[in-house]
Amino acid sequence: MSVYTSVSRAELQAWLADLPVGPLESSQGISAGIENTNYFVHTSGGRYVLTLFEALHGQALDFYLQLQARLAAAGFPCPCPLAFPDGSLQRPLAGKPAALLTRLPGAPREAVQAAHCLRIGRELARFHQLCRALPDAPAHTRGPDWRRTTAARLTSHLDPARQQLLEQALALDAGLPWRDLERGLIHADLFRDNVLWDGEQLGGLLDFYFAGTEVLLFDLAVTANDWCLDPSGRPEAELEQALLAGYGEIRPLSAAERQHWPAMLAVAALRFWLSRLEVALAPRSGELVTLKDPEDFRRLLACRLAACPANKPRQPAAT
Structure with missing residues (x-):
């Protein structure tokens, strides 16, 4: 989860308009990981993770987003992508396919037992x-x-x-x-x-x-x-x-x-x-x-x- 693609505040506000999350309050890039661009997004409706997919697109990306939606519906602890009014789980943002997912509580542990x-x-x-x-x-x-x-x-x-x-x-x-x-x-x-x-x-x-x-x-x-x-x-x-x-x-x-x-x-x-x-x-x-x-x-x-x-x-x- 790195930042390869920059997203302006205006771009993000426009992209969020069709999702039931309320006005944008803040966003912050996430440096961990190596595959996709990720931001923490805070709106009046809650806290989310925005992912811009640097390589995945089309049906392949749809599979992974639908997988997480299916797992979340079954009670499995994973992020759930938010759906746009047409039912899609992704839309282009800054030239890349993008999705907004629920932000789960907590943080990774370095030391485990x-x-x-x-x-x-x-x-x-x-x-x-x-x-x-x-x-x-x-x-x-x-x-x-x-x-x-x-x-x-x-x-x-x-x-x-x-x-x-x-x-x-x-x-x-x-x-x-x-x-x-x-x-x-x-x-x-x-x-x-x-x-x-x-x-x-x-x-x-x-x-x-x-x-x-x-x-x-x-x-x-x-x-x-x-x-x-x-x-x-x-x-x-x-x-x-x-x-x-x-x-x-x-x-x-x-x-x-x-x-x-x-x-x-x-x-x-x-x-x-x-x-x-x-x-x-x-x-x-x-x-x-x-x-x-x-x-x-x-x-x-x-x-x-x-x-x-x-x-x-x-x-x-x-x-």
Whole structure:
């Protein structure tokens, strides 16, 4: 959630005129995130988030906005887009498709405990269950094909040690039985900065614009790779166990999912190492842009690969 597209007060006032929110009082750009332009908007009718979509448009964007409307109607804690009089959830603003969504209470937590991970596990499983058999769901855009092509494009920018790490991770990725594991709509980006807490109460989950059809276990691994780390960025077993316990209350993992969990954690780390490398090598311009260090996920990937059973040294047989 960065600011790539500037919106004047006059433009925003005119755009808001057909929504039941009252006169504009203030707006402020939001610097966190990297994909879309976002503003906090305060009107006489309440507090909202304005999103201008830098890449999404048309039917693809309609899917994500309708997804959030559907989830909110089902009582799931997520932003709900406001509808214009013609029923549409988006209209152009400053040359970009834009939507106004409810602003949920709370703020992200940097430090989390087992109780937070337990709750997030439950909510992620609820999301997976609510989105089963969702019509017109797009494919996940950061799947195995994207990882292979992105790695091929970036490898020349890496030193030999990092190239070797990348090759090892891609081999593990290629060896996973992607077609045999349960699939559905995944959030794909459920990091701590996409979850709001109002004190100890869950305020809501944000940023569904990477959602797509993929292996559900991958989504759980993406979540674990942010929520279940100690302050130094290394895996924390207690937090991971809490996340898995919460998830399993709603959707227990199969034997195959449990078997491939260590490898999936590594592949999930690979996905974000690649995406952060991609942004770092070709940053986008904007008024407020936050770049994230690829090395965080490079170190985590190395740690996850070392923990995979296939990469552990074999113990000598008992005699």
